[in-house]
Amino acid sequence: MTIGKIIDGKGFAAGLRARVGEGVAAFVEETGRKPGLAVVLVGEDPASAVYVRSKGKMTVEVGMESMEFRRPAGISAEELLELIDELNHDERVDGILVQLPLPAHIDERAVIAAIDPAKDVDGFHVTNAGLLATGQEALVPCTPLGCLMLLKDELGDLSGMEAVVIGRSNIVGKPMAQLLLAENCTVTIAHSRTRDIASVVHRADIVVAAVGRAEMVKGDWIRPGATVIDVGINRLADTEDGKGRLVGDVATAEALPHVRAITPVPGGVGPMTIAVLLRNTLVAAHARAGLVAPADL
Numbered sequence: 001m002t003i004g005k006i007i008d009g010k011g012f013a014a015g016l017r018a019r020v021g022e023g024v025a026a027f028v029e030e031t032g033r034k035p036g037l038a039v040v041l042v043g044e045d046p047a048s049a050v051y052v053r054s055k056g057k058m059t060v061e062v063g064m065e066s067m068e069f070r071r072p073a074g075i076s077a078e079e080l081l082e083l084i085d086e087l088n089h090d091e092r093v094d095g096i097l098v099q100l101p102l103p104a105h106i107d108e109r110a111v112i113a114a115i116d117p118a119k120d121v122d123g124f125h126v127t128n129a130g131l132l133a134t135g136q137e138a139l140v141p142c143t144p145l146g147c148l149m150l151l152k153d154e155l156g157d158l159s160g161m162e163a164v165v166i167g168r169s170n171i172v173g174k175p176m177a178q179l180l181l182a183e184n185c186t187v188t189i190a191h192s193r194t195r196d197i198a199s200v201v202h203r204a205d206i207v208v209a210a211v212g213r214a215e216m217v218k219g220d221w222i223r224p225g226a227t228v229i230d231v232g233i234n235r236l237a238d239t240e241d242g243k244g245r246l247v248g249d250v251a252t253a254e255a256l257p258h259v260r261a262i263t264p265v266p267g268g269v270g271p272m273t274i275a276v277l278l279r280n281t282l283v284a285a286h287a288r289a290g291l292v293a294p295a296d297l
């Protein structure tokens with residue numbers, strides 16, 4: 001039995017961060033200042049705190065200025081919007097990211113809408129979503145752009161391929177579909193109401209699973225030779241040591257004999273999210289300075 005290739009997202013992300021680091025050094029040389037990334041964390045969610053800490057560490061490692069703003073879970077929406085307004089007007093800040101999810105009393109959409117689209121390094125603002133949807137230059141959400149980079153690295157030209165994106169979130173599913181469409185794929189978005197989802201997925205040369213349901217995509221759904229990108233990060237508590245384990249949205253062991261290549265969880269798409277965030281911050285810094293960003297990002 002042959003099994004497919006495991007795509008090394010962690011290694012690819014390290015390479016991208018190294019290229020960003022070179023781009024940052026050239027930017028500093030040219031402008032005399034470091035690109036700056038402001039990250040806002042509201043509340044005490046442990047996973048969010050870990051992600052924000054890694055973002056800060058990796059921002060500094062590539063030579064950028066990291067600014068972290070921690071606010072209590074009880075902050076009012078007005079106070080948060082005031083902070084964003086300050087960051088919008090701060091010349092040292094090229095990128096603004098508000099870590100999600102936010103506490104339930106804060107309207108995420110209003111917060112995202114308050115970010116200057118030119119500093120929206122998450123690519124969540126409707127201006128950037130609209131630019132992407134209409135094929136114009138945009139800041140693109142980090143996770144789907146990271147998935148696309150892995151796909152192009154594995155497959156080269158994606159033109160004419162059948163792609164099925166499972167999940168229709170604004171953060172992953174919809175922008176992922178737009179990116180694949182821009183690469184001339186034939187794109188289907190499948191979701192919780194899709195009839196006979198197994199046969200829809202079975203059509204695909206490319207499967208991107210972003211539903212947030214542990215191992216929902218079964219091995220025999222995958223067409224032989226398909227490339228599978230697993231965006232899910234689901235923590236299961238079923239280990240004897242009580243530490244739990246991470247699994248994706250795809251039943252990886254079952255899928256491996258069917259796939260050409262597949263991303264693992266952990267070590268696949270996850271590490272790309274932060275690497276692309278740094279890439280987007282460098283791109284935003286160049287645009288704000290009226291410069292052209294390096295082509296190899």
Ligand SMILES: Nc1nc2c(c(=O)[nH]1)N[C@@H](CN(C=O)c1ccc(C(=O)N[C@@H](CCC(=O)O)C(=O)O)cc1)CN2
Nearest residue numbers: 051097098099100101122142266267268269270271273
């Ligand atoms: N404002 C945003 N909020 C959130 C985003 C985002 O892109 N912007 N994405 C996620 C969380 N996230 C970054 O913020 C993120 C998730 C996962 C990883 C990662 O490297 N995962 C590792 C496993 C880590 C673990 O052990 O838990 C992997 O997959 O290998 C990085 C960043 C939600 N919020």
